Amino acid sequence: MNAFSNSPAFETVDRIQRWAFEHLLRDGLPAAPRGMPTRELLGQSLTLTNPRARTILAPARRWSLPLAIGEFCWHASASDDVEALAYYAPKWRAFSADGRTVHGSCYGRRIFGRARDGRSRWDALLALLEKDSASRRAAIDLSGDDDLLDPCAPDVSCTSIFQVLVRNGLVHAVVHMRSNDAVWGLPYDIFLFTMLQEMVARTLRLELGVYVHSAASLHLYDRHIALAERTLSDRPPLSAEMEIMDPMSGLDNFLIAERAIRHGEEPPVLESYWAALADILKNFSTVRARGGET
Numbered sequence: 609m610n611a612f613s614n615s616p617a618f619e620t621v622d623r624i625q626r627w628a629f630e631h632l633l634r635d636g637l638p639a640a641p642r643g644m645p646t647r648e649l650l651g652q653s654l655t656l657t658n659p660r661a662r663t664i665l666a667p668a669r670r671w672s673l674p675l676a677i678g679e680f681c682w683h684a685s686a687s688d689d690v691e692a693l694a695y696y697a698p699k700w701r702a703f704s705a706d707g708r709t710v711h712g713s714c715y716g717r718r719i720f721g722r723a724r725d726g727r728s729r730w731d732a733l734l735a736l737l738e739k740d741s742a743s744r745r746a747a748i749d750l751s752g753d754d755d756l757l758d759p760c761a762p763d764v765s766c767t768s769i770f771q772v773l774v775r776n777g778l779v780h781a782v783v784h785m786r787s788n789d790a791v792w793g794l795p796y797d798i799f800l801f802t803m804l805q806e807m808v809a810r811t812l813r814l815e816l817g818v819y820v821h822s823a824a825s826l827h828l829y830d831r832h833i834a835l836a837e838r839t840l841s842d843r844p845p846l847s848a849e850m851e852i853m854d855p856m857s858g859l860d861n862f863l864i865a866e867r868a869i870r871h872g873e874e875p876p877v878l879e880s881y882w883a884a885l886a887d888i889l890k891n892f893s894t895v896r897a898r899g900g901e902t
Contacts, residue, residue, distance in 0.1 A: 614653070615654060615820055615822075616655065617655040617656075617818070618655065618656060618657065619657055619658050619661060619847055620656075620847045620848070621656060621662050621663065621795055621798050622847070624654050624795075624798065625664060625666070625669065625794065625795055626666075626840060627654065628790045628794060628826060629790065629836040629837075629840055630840060631649060632648075632790055632827070632828040632836070633828070633837070636648050636649055637649075639825075639827065645830040646827040646828060646830065647830070648826065648828075649825075649826045649827070650824065650825060651824060652823050652826045653821065654821050654822075655819070655821075656798060656802065656819040656820075656821070657818050658847075658849055659805055659806060659817075659819040660816065660849040660850045660851075663848060663850065665846070665848055666839050666842050667842060667845075668839045668842045669835070670835075672697075673888055674696060674889055675796070676795075676796055676799040676800070677866075677885050677889060678692075678695065678696035679693065679696070679796060680799065680803050681862075681863055683715055683716025683717075683719070683800060684716055684720065684859065684863055685716065685866075686717045686720035686721045687714070687716065688710050688711065688714040689710075690704040690708060690709055690710050692870065693710065695896075703762050703763035704763070705763070711752070711763055712766075713763055715750045715765070715770075715800075718750050718752070719748055719750070719770070719804070729748045733748060733808075734811055737772065737774055738812065741812075746773070748769070748770045749768070749769060750765055750767045750769065750770055751768045751786070765786075766785055766787045766788060766789075766793060766797075767786075767797065768784045768785065769782075770783050770801060770804065772805065772808050775817070777815060778815050778817030778818075779805060779815070779816055779817050780805075780818055780819070781802070781805035781808075781819050781820070782820040782822065783797070783819075783822065784824075785797070785821070785823040785825075785826075786823075787823070787824065787825045787827070788825065788827070789827060789828075789829065790827065790832075790836070791828065794823075797821070798819065801819065801821075807856060807859075811856055851881055851884070852881075853881055854880065854882055855879075858878060861876050861878055861879075861882065862882035862885065865889075869890055869893050870889075872893075875890075
């Protein structure tokens with residue numbers, strides 16, 4: 609039985625993406641925040657029943673797995689360095705107010721950044737669940753609300769809350785978004801937060817449950833309508849899922865490897881799961897260095 613029965617459920621993020629495009633094109637209402645026309649659905653929740661099926665396969669969508677992995681590394685490193693993101697997607701430079709940092713979307717800095725006592729919110733979340741596995745308090749505020757009402761801020765956090773619920777030995781995750789772009793936000797956010805969900809499950813030695821993605825505003829920019837239509841014209845891709853994540857002991861070396869690859873240095877030897885992700889980043893780096901399409 610799906611505990612989140614009020615939310616449409618899908619086996620893969622590809623199917624979530626198709627549903628979002630179909631309903632935004634058919635039912636989305638016009639809205640133009642900051643003068644940029646969109647079609648919008650309000651108060652929409654979507655459930656991914658297999659959180660490891662987090663990659664987009666539809667060819668017309670042109671989704672970037674290296675970017676998704678690179679963003680995961682950026683967050684897991686608690687970074688706010690814009691150039692570490694711009695390496696994968698130069699568009700990120702436009703979201704930096706000072707040309708050096710990303711202030712609003714640095715979720716990892718809020719999750720993994722350490723306070724004066726040496727603990728992070730991630731440490732506190734895990735400690736809470738180890739003490740009370742049924743807790744409803746395992747939630748991290750990512751809103752960064754100091755800039756939320758500033759109309760001139762170039763980058764404001766789209767994510768409000770990352771929450772974990774452990775029930776019957778399964779680790780469920782629920783993410784609340786104040787705003788979610790169906791093209792650049794939805795699939796990359798789901799990739800990131802299901803990776804974090806799996807990190808919780810592996811650390812607590814539990815199984816993955818479902819992932820619920822809730823957006824106050826799920827929207828499609830008018831400039832992306834043709835992309836959405838091309839994606840829907842493709843046949844639905846076959847399902848695929850990532851391997852079960854290796855133990856967290858290998859994560860630090862993987863983050864070191866990502867930095868090394870990005871700087872053209874030799875990365876350390878990694879365990880199989882993390883090595884496979886590093887190979888994707890190495891290939892991206894090679895293509896990028898040749899000036900090819902990434």
